[in-house]
Amino acid sequence: MRSGHAPRGVSADDLTTRARIRDAAVLRFGRDGFGTPLRAIATDAAVSAGLVIHHFGTKERLREACDEHVLDQIRHAKQDNLGEASGGRFLEYLATAEQFAPVFAYVLRSLQHGGPLAATFVDHMVRDAVDYLAEGVAAGVIVPSRDEPARARYLVLSSLGAGLLAMTVDPPRDPTDLAAMMRRHVDAITLPALELYTEGFLTTRRMLDEYLLYVSDPPPAGEHAP
Amino acid sequence: MRSGHAPRGVSADDLTTRARIRDAAVLRFGRDGFGTPLRAIATDAAVSAGLVIHHFGTKERLREACDEHVLDQIRHAKQDNLGEASGGRFLEYLATAEQFAPVFAYVLRSLQHGGPLAATFVDHMVRDAVDYLAEGVAAGVIVPSRDEPARARYLVLSSLGAGLLAMTVDPPRDPTDLAAMMRRHVDAITLPALELYTEGFLTTRRMLDEYLLYVSDPPPAGEHAP
DNA sequence: CGACGGACTGAACACGCGTATAGCGTCCTG
DNA sequence: CAGGACGCTATACGCGTGTTCAGTCCGTCG
Numbered sequence: 158m159r160s161g162h163a164p165r166g167v168s169a170d171d172l173t174t175r176a177r178i179r180d181a182a183v184l185r186f187g188r189d190g191f192g193t194p195l196r197a198i199a200t201d202a203a204v205s206a207g208l209v210i211h212h213f214g215t216k217e218r219l220r221e222a223c224d225e226h227v228l229d230q231i232r233h234a235k236q237d238n239l240g241e242a243s244g245g246r247f248l249e250y251l252a253t254a255e256q257f258a259p260v261f262a263y264v265l266r267s268l269q270h271g272g273p274l275a276a277t278f279v280d281h282m283v284r285d286a287v288d289y290l291a292e293g294v295a296a297g298v299i300v301p302s303r304d305e306p307a308r309a310r311y312l313v314l315s316s317l318g319a320g321l322l323a324m325t326v327d328p329p330r331d332p333t334d335l336a337a338m339m340r341r342h343v344d345a346i347t348l349p350a351l352e353l354y355t356e357g358f359l360t361t362r363r364m365l366d367e368y369l370l371y372v373s374d375p376p377p378a379g380e381h382a383p
Numbered sequence: 384m385r386s387g388h389a390p391r392g393v394s395a396d397d398l399t400t401r402a403r404i405r406d407a408a409v410l411r412f413g414r415d416g417f418g419t420p421l422r423a424i425a426t427d428a429a430v431s432a433g434l435v436i437h438h439f440g441t442k443e444r445l446r447e448a449c450d451e452h453v454l455d456q457i458r459h460a461k462q463d464n465l466g467e468a469s470g471g472r473f474l475e476y477l478a479t480a481e482q483f484a485p486v487f488a489y490v491l492r493s494l495q496h497g498g499p500l501a502a503t504f505v506d507h508m509v510r511d512a513v514d515y516l517a518e519g520v521a522a523g524v525i526v527p528s529r530d531e532p533a534r535a536r537y538l539v540l541s542s543l544g545a546g547l548l549a550m551t552v553d554p555p556r557d558p559t560d561l562a563a564m565m566r567r568h569v570d571a572i573t574l575p576a577l578e579l580y581t582e583g584f585l586t587t588r589r590m591l592d593e594y595l596l597y598v599s600d601p602p603p604a605g606e607h608a609p
Numbered sequence: 610c611g612a613c614g615g616a617c618t619g620a621a622c623a624c625g626c627g628t629a630t631a632g633c634g635t636c637c638t639g
Numbered sequence: 640c641a642g643g644a645c646g647c648t649a650t651a652c653g654c655g656t657g658t659t660c661a662g663t664c665c666g667t668c669g
Contacts, residue, residue, distance in 0.1 A: 400646075400647085430647080430648095431647065431648050431649075432648095433647075433648065433649075433650095434646075434647055434648075437645095437646075437647075438646090
């Protein structure tokens with residue numbers, strides 16, 4: 158290999174062995190989950206298992222490095238299509254763009270297993286949704302909510318969770334075709350989602366009004382009242 | 384112990400050692416996931432690890448037994464509150480009733496990890512939702528959809544997925560308090576959900592109409608057209 | 610030019626896991 | 640009352656895992 162000894166402060170986009178290992182790990186983790194053997198990652202990177210430890214110290218630290226790198230990639234993805242597919246469509250873009258398939262698979266695995274990246278990613282999404290919804294409300298194309306942050310979080314959890322669950326319950330045979338499965342999922346839910354978003358599905362305001370009345374009165378044994 | 388030797392065809396509700404092991408397994412699997420060591424289950428059931436194998440042959444067969452038992456419990460739960468909390472509220476009941484906490488935790492783990500029970504459970508939920516929505520449409524309290532099965536599946540995936548994701552991203556410290564966390568989650572999403580269900584959140588029909596137009600025309604490179 | 614340092618390997622270690630096996634006690638059965 | 644069957648335990652085996660270690664190669668620096 159040409160590497161020689163790598164410069165200490167490896168920056169973002171280098172093809173050093175260390176980066177190759179990290180990329181292989183992102184791929185494997187995304188495909189097979191975080192239980193995947195270290196030796197499999199090593200083999201994928203054409204490297205011995207010991208070297209992985211030599212570079213990252215620990216499997217968990219390797220995962221942390223992956224988390225960080227994936228988060229960077231997401232930030233890049235977000236800038237790549239600033240305005241082109243803003244707000245609600247960014248998730249769709251990330252999920253179905255072949256280019257980001259490994260990153261998205263890794264994110265999905267993180268959401269499935271939990272951990273810091275999952276929480277960070279959801280928070281990111283919620284913050285974006287808040288902004289996006291606020292713009293929509295200001296422009297008059299989105300109806301305001303009585304609790305904007307709660308709505309943003311609800312919408313993010315729902316759409317993200319639906320996708321996650323769809324992939325978990327009916328996992329792709331060829332793990333490479335996650336993007337294709339995601340496209341199928343999006344196709345399947347777009348119509349009912351748009352229906353719900355524009356028409357709702359309750360014909361009366363009764364349930365909502367009753368709930369609003371309920372929360373305005375002190376509930377009989379409330380545990381927390383925001 | 385008093386057991387003697389158990390009758391061969393153990394029915395549903397017996398307190399034989401076999402049942403005790405199964406219950407302990409349901410609890411552990413629900414709490415700690417399916418990666419939990421067999422010996423932990425054995426200890427919980429006050430039993431040696433070998434006995435677990437003796438009764439179930441294999442860890443995976445133990446899980447299958449758990450799947451079956453949990454599915455039975457769910458069927459019982461559904462009959463318990465027939466009419467009391469029908470349709471959309473059954474999930475809420477199952478999730479927040481202390482009595483079914485272990486069962487629900489197990490279901491959630493299954494949805495997280497995938498597997499046969501997860502698919503069966505989702506299908507169950509979808510079928511119920513189809514019926515429930517049809518009744519609502521007939522009664523005039525729910526607006527009809529252009530694709531009822533798709534809507535039912537979408538609603539189930541969304542609410543189930545939202546709950547799953549909420550628990551995964553922000554897991555309960557004390558794994559016993561899953562019901563409490565679920566109540567908090569339901570509290571947090573009820574308002575935005577009801578808002579969305581009764582008012583939608585788009586002020587114009589533009590997106591929906593454009594999509595309907597789009598799907599009525601042959602898409603440029605359609606992969607499947609139902 | 611010699612020696613230091615780091616990338617890198619292959620073998621080995623320690624550990625936890627699921628499972629197999631041998632044996633023990635006790636109850637039903639003939 | 641003998642005998643077999645079954646519930647059950649304790650121990651051991653084999654395997655796969657993450658991690659460690661001694662050693663080799665090679666570029667760089669004094």
